[in-house]
Amino acid sequence: MVRRIGCYVLIAVVLAFFAVPMLWLASAPFDAKPGLGLRWPDWTLANVSATFDHPYALTSLVNSLVLCAIATVVTTVLAALAAYALSRVRIPGRDLLLYLLLLLSSVVTGTAAMVPIFVLMLQLGLINSQFGTALVIAGGMLPAAIFILKDFMDAVPRSYEESARVFGAAPRQVLGHVVLPVARPGVATIFVWAFVNAWGNFLLPFLLLRDVGQQPAAVLLRTLYDEGGSADLSVIPVFSLLYSIPVVALYLFVSKRYGFRFHGGVKS
Amino acid sequence: MDSSGLGVRRAVAFVAPALVLVGVFLVFPALWTLYIGITDYQLTGPAAAHPRVVGLDNVVNAVRDPLFTNSVWLTALFVLGSAVVGQNALGFALAWLLRTVRPGLRRTVEGLVLLAWILPGTVVAYLWFAVLSRDTGTLGVLLGSPQTAWLVQYPMTSLVVFNVWRGTAFSMLLYTSALAAVPPSQLETARLMGASAWQTVRDVVFPHIRGHVLTNTLLISLWTANDFTPFLLTAGGPNHRSEVLPVLIYRQALESGQLGYASAMSLLLLVGNLAIALVYLRLLRRRA
Amino acid sequence: MAGITITGLSTVYPNGVRAVDMLDLDIADGELFALLGPSGCGKTTLLRTIAGLEGAAEGTVGIGARDVTRLPPGDRRVAMVFQDYALFPHMTVAENIAYPLRVRGVAKPVQRETAVRTAGGLSLGGLLERRPGQLSGGQQQRAALARAVAASAEVLLLDEPLSNLDARLRLEARTFLKKLQRELELTTVFVTHDQAEALALADRIAVMDTGRIRQLGTPREVFQRPADTFVANFIGSTPMNLVPRGSEIIGVRPEYLAPAAEGLFTGSVSIVENLGVTSLVTLDCGEDQVGYVVPEDQEPAVGTAVTVAAPAARVLRYDKETGLLVR
Numbered sequence: 083m084v085r086r087i088g089c090y091v092l093i094a095v096v097l098a099f100f101a102v103p104m105l106w107l108a109s110a111p112f113d114a115k116p117g118l119g120l121r122w123p124d125w126t127l128a129n130v131s132a133t134f135d136h137p138y139a140l141t142s143l144v145n146s147l148v149l150c151a152i153a154t155v156v157t158t159v160l161a162a163l164a165a166y167a168l169s170r171v172r173i174p175g176r177d178l179l180l181y182l183l184l185l186l187s188s189v190v191t192g193t194a195a196m197v198p199i200f201v202l203m204l205q206l207g208l209i210n211s212q213f214g215t216a217l218v219i220a221g222g223m224l225p226a227a228i229f230i231l232k233d234f235m236d237a238v239p240r241s242y243e244e245s246a247r248v249f250g251a252a253p254r255q256v257l258g259h260v261v262l263p264v265a266r267p268g269v270a271t272i273f274v275w276a277f278v279n280a281w282g283n284f285l286l287p288f289l290l291l292r293d294v295g296q297q298p299a300a301v302l303l304r305t306l307y308d309e310g311g312s313a314d315l316s317v318i319p320v321f322s323l324l325y326s327i328p329v330v331a332l333y334l335f336v337s338k339r340y341g342f343r344f345h346g347g348v349k350s
Numbered sequence: 351m352d353s354s355g356l357g358v359r360r361a362v363a364f365v366a367p368a369l370v371l372v373g374v375f376l377v378f379p380a381l382w383t384l385y386i387g388i389t390d391y392q393l394t395g396p397a398a399a400h401p402r403v404v405g406l407d408n409v410v411n412a413v414r415d416p417l418f419t420n421s422v423w424l425t426a427l428f429v430l431g432s433a434v435v436g437q438n439a440l441g442f443a444l445a446w447l448l449r450t451v452r453p454g455l456r457r458t459v460e461g462l463v464l465l466a467w468i469l470p471g472t473v474v475a476y477l478w479f480a481v482l483s484r485d486t487g488t489l490g491v492l493l494g495s496p497q498t499a500w501l502v503q504y505p506m507t508s509l510v511v512f513n514v515w516r517g518t519a520f521s522m523l524l525y526t527s528a529l530a531a532v533p534p535s536q537l538e539t540a541r542l543m544g545a546s547a548w549q550t551v552r553d554v555v556f557p558h559i560r561g562h563v564l565t566n567t568l569l570i571s572l573w574t575a576n577d578f579t580p581f582l583l584t585a586g587g588p589n590h591r592s593e594v595l596p597v598l599i600y601r602q603a604l605e606s607g608q609l610g611y612a613s614a615m616s617l618l619l620l621v622g623n624l625a626i627a628l629v630y631l632r633l634l635r636r637r638a
Numbered sequence: 639m640a641g642i643t644i645t646g647l648s649t650v651y652p653n654g655v656r657a658v659d660m661l662d663l664d665i666a667d668g669e670l671f672a673l674l675g676p677s678g679c680g681k682t683t684l685l686r687t688i689a690g691l692e693g694a695a696e697g698t699v700g701i702g703a704r705d706v707t708r709l710p711p712g713d714r715r716v717a718m719v720f721q722d723y724a725l726f727p728h729m730t731v732a733e734n735i736a737y738p739l740r741v742r743g744v745a746k747p748v749q750r751e752t753a754v755r756t757a758g759g760l761s762l763g764g765l766l767e768r769r770p771g772q773l774s775g776g777q778q779q780r781a782a783l784a785r786a787v788a789a790s791a792e793v794l795l796l797d798e799p800l801s802n803l804d805a806r807l808r809l810e811a812r813t814f815l816k817k818l819q820r821e822l823e824l825t826t827v828f829v830t831h832d833q834a835e836a837l838a839l840a841d842r843i844a845v846m847d848t849g850r851i852r853q854l855g856t857p858r859e860v861f862q863r864p865a866d867t868f869v870a871n872f873i874g875s876t877p878m879n880l881v882p883r884g885s886e887i888i889g890v891r892p893e894y895l896a897p898a899a900e901g902l903f904t905g906s907v908s909i910v911e912n913l914g915v916t917s918l919v920t921l922d923c924g925e926d927q928v929g930y931v932v933p934e935d936q937e938p939a940v941g942t943a944v945t946v947a948a949p950a951a952r953v954l955r956y957d958k959e960t961g962l963l964v965r
Contacts, residue, residue, distance in 0.1 A: 085547070089447055093459060096444065100462040100515065102488060106480040107473070118479050119486030156371070164368035170354040171361035181631070183372070188569075188627040190376045191576040193596040194620045197603045197613045198379035198386060221375025224368050240353030244691050245724035247355050249738040249789055250712035256354060259737075263728040282470035285578045289604075303472040304582065322473045333468050353691075355710070 107326065110319035117315065133320040138294055138302055143324065145212065146298035149287065150280040152216035157223045157276040162269055164224075165231035166261060170243075180229070187225035192285045200289050208290075215290045219280050227272050234268025235261070274336050278329050299325040380620060386613035393607030401610065408614035418615060420590060421598040425575055427506060428594050432513035433574040434567055440514060441521025441566075445529050446551070460522070467519035475582035478512050505584050505592035512583060513574060521566055528562040529555065561637050568630040572623060595619055640702030640792040640825060641667040642688060647697035648849075649680075649687050657683040659849035660697070665827060665842075667702075670819045672840035673829045676872070680849040681829045685795050688827065689718050701793055712741075717786035718795040721802060723778050725770035731757065731781050732766040738789035756788045757781075760818075776807050780814075787822065794819075796828035800835060812838055833873050837861060845869045863954065864889070867961040870954070876918055879903075881926045882958060889954040892918060895930035897938075901947025903928045910937045921946070 102120070110116045111130070113123030133139050168176055192199075199218060208214030238261055246256045262269065284300045291297050294305060303325060306318050356364070387408055391401035412418045444463065448456045466474070481488045482500040490496040500508050532555055540550045556563075578596045580586075586593035586601060593601070599619070603612035642665040649658040657680045665671045673681035686692045688699055690711035698707045706714045717738070725734050733740075735756055736749035744752075757766055760780045770778055779799065786794055799815065800808045816839055819826050830836050836843050837857040845853045845860060845868075853865035864870035867887060870878045876892045881903070890902065905923030917937045921928045921944060930946045938944055955964045 089450075092443070093447060093451065093455070096440075097459055097462065100459075100466055103474075103477040103481050103515065104462070104465065104469075106477055106488075110480070117486040118483040119491060120480065120488045121486070160368040160371065163364040166354070167356060167361035167364035171352050171356050171358060173358060173361055173365065185624075185627055185631060186372065186376050186380075188572060188630070189620060189623040190380045191623065193576040193578055193599065194616050194623060195376070195379040195383065196600065197609055197616050198382040199375065200603065201386065201391070201609060202379060202382070217371065218375050221371040224372050225376070228368060239722065239724070241720040241722050241724040242726060243353045243355070244711075245718065245720055246726075246737070246741070248689055248691070248711045248716060248718045249785075250741045252712070253354060253356055253360065255741060259740075260726055261354075264726070266728075278468060282468075284471050284582070300470055300472050303476070307476075318476060322476055326469055326473050329468055329470060330465070333464070 107319070107323055110315070111323045113319075116319055129316045129320045132316045133324070136317050136321075138297070138305075139317065139321055139324075141295060142297050142299045142302035145291075145296060146281060146300065146325070149212055149216050149219070149298050150277050152213060153219040153223070153280040154273060154276040156217065156220040157227050158269060158273045160220070161224055161227035161231050161272060162262070162265075164228050165235050166257065168228070169232050169235035170240075180232070183225040184229055187222075187229070190222075192222065192283075196285060196289055199286070203290055210291055210293045210296050212291070212296060215287055216280075218286055218290065219283055220276075222286075223276050223279055227276060230275075231265075231268055231272055234265050234271075237268075238264045271336070274332050278332060281329055383613050383617050383620060386610055387617045388614075389610045391610040391613070393604070393609055395607070397610075404610070408611050409618070411611065412614050412618065417590060417593070417598065421593050421595050424506060424591075424593060425595045428509060428513070428580070429571050429574045431506075431510040433517070433570040436510060436514035437518045437521045437570055438563070438567060440518045442525045444518070444522045445525035448526070449529065463522055464519045466515055467517065471579045472582060474516060475579065478508075478515075478583060482508055501584055502588050505588065509580050509583060509592055509594075513577070513579075516579070517570060517574070520570060524562060524566050525559070528559045532558045561633065565630055565633050565637075568626055568633070572626045572630070576619070576623065641665055641669075642793060642825065642827065643698075643700035644688070645698050645700075647684075647687065647699065648695045649683050649692050650695040656849050657692075658687060661849070661851060663844060663851065663854070665825060667825055668823045669825055670816070670839060670841045671825075671827045672836040672843045673827065673846060674831070674833060674836040674843050674872075675846035676831060678848075679846040681831075681846050682797060683849075684846070685797055685827060685829050688793070689716055689795055690714050714793075715791050716793045716795055717789040717791035719779075719782045719786050719797065719799060721798045723770075723782040723802070725778060725781055725785075727770055730767050730769060731762065731773070734770065734781060735784045735788050737785060752788055753784075756784045759787070760784045775803050776811060779803065779811060783815075783818065792825065794822075794824050794826040796826065798830060799828055800830070801832070808835075815839065834875060837873070845872060862952070863963065865963055867956050870956070876913075876929065876931065879928050880956070881923075881928060885958050886964065887956040887958055887961075889956055890948045890952060892929040892931045894948040894952040895928070895946040896948070897930075897932075897944050898947040899945065901945045902953070904943065904945040907938050907940050907942045907944060910940065919944075 105120055109120060109123045112125050112127065113121070114126040114128065115124055116129065167173070168180065173179075203209050203214055203218070206214070242260050242264065243256050246260045251259060282300060284304070287298050287301045288304070291301065294302070297305060299321070303318065303321060306321070388403055388405055389401040390397050390404045390408075392398050444459065448459060469477075484490065484499040485496055487496070487500065489500060490498055536554050537550065540554045545553065576596060578600070580592060580594050581597045581600060584592040586597040595615070599612050599615050602608045602615065642663070644661055644663040647658055647661045648656060650656055659680070661684065673684060675681045683692055687694055690706070690709060694707055698705055700706065701714060701716065726737070729737070732750065732753040736753040739749045739752060754766065757763055760783060762777065762780055762784060765773060765777060765781070770781065773781060779802070800811050803811055812835060828839070837860070840857060842854065842856055843860050844851045847868055853860055853869045860869065860873055864873055864878070867880055867889070870880060870889050874891060879888075879890050879892060879895070881888045888902065895903075903921060903923050903926070905921035905928060907919055908922040908927075909920040911918040911920075913931075914934075916931045916933055918929050918931055919938060921930070928946065932938075956962065957964055
């Protein structure tokens with residue numbers, strides 16, 4: 083009996099530990115006198131309009147959208163093609179390639195590669211390029227995406243493709259009519275995962291998009307803090323909320339549809 | 351067997367675009383770090399236009415540099431405290447406790463823990479500013495010591511607590527599925543013999559999940575050592591007291607402009623990552 | 639409608655194993671042909687080579703008057719039903735059946751009309767809007783057949799068409815398949831490891847082992863005069879008696895042996911197995927065990943001494959060294 087109470091007390095503490103910091107996101111955006119702390123808000127919507135009036139707020143959200151859209155589409159398409167080929171065809175060196183991809187994705191992190199990437203983009207003249215930054219982000223996500231998608235492709239029964247081929251389908255049709263529809267949950271998972279990753283990515287845009295008008299929300303949120311030395315707390319909370327919503331919505335959508343299952347230590 | 355009818359040539363064409371991107375943005379930078387690390391390349395000034403090769407000078411200087419050794423020490427503290435101990439223990443505790451709890455409560459707790467993980471980094475930084483700042487910060491108010499500027503007076507502790515909050519979700523999910531794989535009959539046998547919770551964990555559960563503990567620890571340590579989020583909270587301050595390696599590299603490269611020097615440090619980090627990743631993959635293979 | 643001509647065909651696996659070894663085979667137009675053998679004998683590989691899913695290392699495959707050896711599967715005008723039916727789970731039954739037409743770019747209304755017509759012919763009428771996952775095993779098999787029929791191919795290939803069905807269903811499906819093939823008059827080749835199935839269905843059978851054909855003939859020929867001891871052993875619900883005598887091996891089916899005053903084998907009854915309408919009695923003849931079949935209610939007691947004989951035409955002699963039938 084004591085054990086049960088102790089268990090619930092612990093859970094209550096943990097619950098509080100995780101919930102309390104998040105409450106700020108519910109109160110500060112609608113507080114007429116917002117502060118860096120929890121307080122019962124003077125309910126108002128004035129902050130929301132202040133945020134919309136801010137010159138860069140909405141722009142940066144659009145930037146985020148563009149950046150993430152490019153990175154996500156590039157990652158998903160390239161990873162799907164590569165995963166399909168690697169799953170079906172015995173290319174020489176395939177196993178070694180897969181191992182190296184896995185190794186790469188763990189070892190070459192944004193932090194470890196920030197200097198050469200910065201220099202590379204500097205010399206290519208791609209600083210402040212949305213497209214360039216999106217490609218860098220995609221490059222970082224590709225190895226893991228290929229790995230996960232390959233597992234999904236492996237699970238598509240080979241008889242489906244052979245059947246389609248016997249009935250006259252060209253490889254393009256086999257891929258479009260049969261393989262992709264059957265592998266759709268996997269592709270959707272990668273799509274969402276890539277989007278969430280790109281949306282939250284701070285370091286690479288921070289490094290590579292120096293012009294305020296180009297910055298995605300992740301970076302602008304930081305810039306708002308730095309500008310003028312003290313935080314503009316009428317804008318920051320609302321903006322944080324706006325910025326967080328897509329990610330939370332996607333997470334809810336995916337977990338409702340597919341559930342978060344674990345798969346050898348990798349979210350799937 | 352090639353059931354797709356693609357053939358080797360078309361298959362290579364399918365793989366090539368992905369490999370090009372990976373090659374340009376992952377492989378090449380990793381290798382180039384090697385090169386930049388042995389020059390005196392800088393962001394501005396004469397060394398920017400004409401960098402000279404200085405061999406291992408950068409590496410030697412780094413090892414001798416008190417800033418660097420300080421950073422390595424702080425990073426080790428950070429990893430040990432928040433990942434090896436913090437996330438592991440809390441993740442396991444949650445996985446264990448939540449097994450026997452009502453589904454509704456379980457989903458709520460898991461949902462909140464997961465939310466902490468998926469919220470964007472910059473937002474999370476603000477959430478914790480709101481907790482840790484002087485005068486109005488929630489922690490200060492709760493503990494009755496609002497004058498404490500936690501991030502200034504206890505920077506590393508703050509970072510550790512923050513990172514435990516941030517990253518426990520992964521360990522929790524991993525241990526949940528690992529625990530689900532422990533044969534219930536063994537757990538029930540232990541219970542029938544009157545084993546306490548601690549004894550059950552030690553004697554029945556741990557042997558089954560030992561492999562998972564090790565691989566999980568390696569993975570989250572790797573992630574934590576490379577995590578840039580501390581920059582958002584303390585930017586290395588006050589006075590380098592929370593300057594973990596990612597922050598040091600950034601400041602050396604882009605604030606001080608010492609690209610060559612920062613590269614040498616990045617190289618050391620890459621080597622560290624490589625060592626951990628190799629062990630991790632070897633363990634995974636052995637398990638499969 | 640076309641016959642299949644195979645000459646000198648060899649298919650080699652990447653590890654060097656010859657799955658099909660210098661094979662010659664002629665399948666007549668409109669024939670229902672069985673490839674029979676144990677697992678690993680190459681029968682499925684042969685089928686897939688005819689389909690074009692495996693490449694031939696040597697030899698040729700002809701369908702009708704065309705040499706299709708180098709053609710991709712889609713150009714060979716064959717239709718194939720796989721062991722797991724390979725119905726596309728994300729398409730309805732109607733869309734599955736119409737798929738061969740969709741690939742060729744046939745207009746949607748024609749696709750639909752063909753699907754309805756073909757489904758009707760196979761008693762799938764009310765199931766057109768369902769997904770394969772909602773069909774029973776027998777319905778799935780018919781749907782896969784419907785898709786193959788809709789393809790209007792010259793040759794139909796079936797890979798173990800009945801093995802995924804329950805035992806009871808299998809017999810019904812067998813009759814159904816035979817009737818269907820008669821109606822369509824479509825050259826059909828099917829692979830099976832079940833000798834009873836091959837005997838019941840096929841017009842002719844090729845018994846295969848390690849990539850070669852051991853015997854090619856009608857079910858009657860294969861059953862009554864197996865060409866070698868391998869075939870003799872493989873064919874028949876009850877194993878054939880193969881008893882060494884001198885430099886030869888005597889082969890007699892248990893069904894052809896009956897108790898007689900004088901005969902081939904004498905021994906004492908050791909085991910009696912009930913087979914339903916008949917029983918299998920095993921005689922212990924010293925060094926050999928000989929089985930014979932008696933009608934129900936005529937089983938002898940264990941230990942009785944019995945002599946059995948068979949009509950001369952049913953007694954086969956095989957060479958001990960080669961295993962081949964002695965003429």
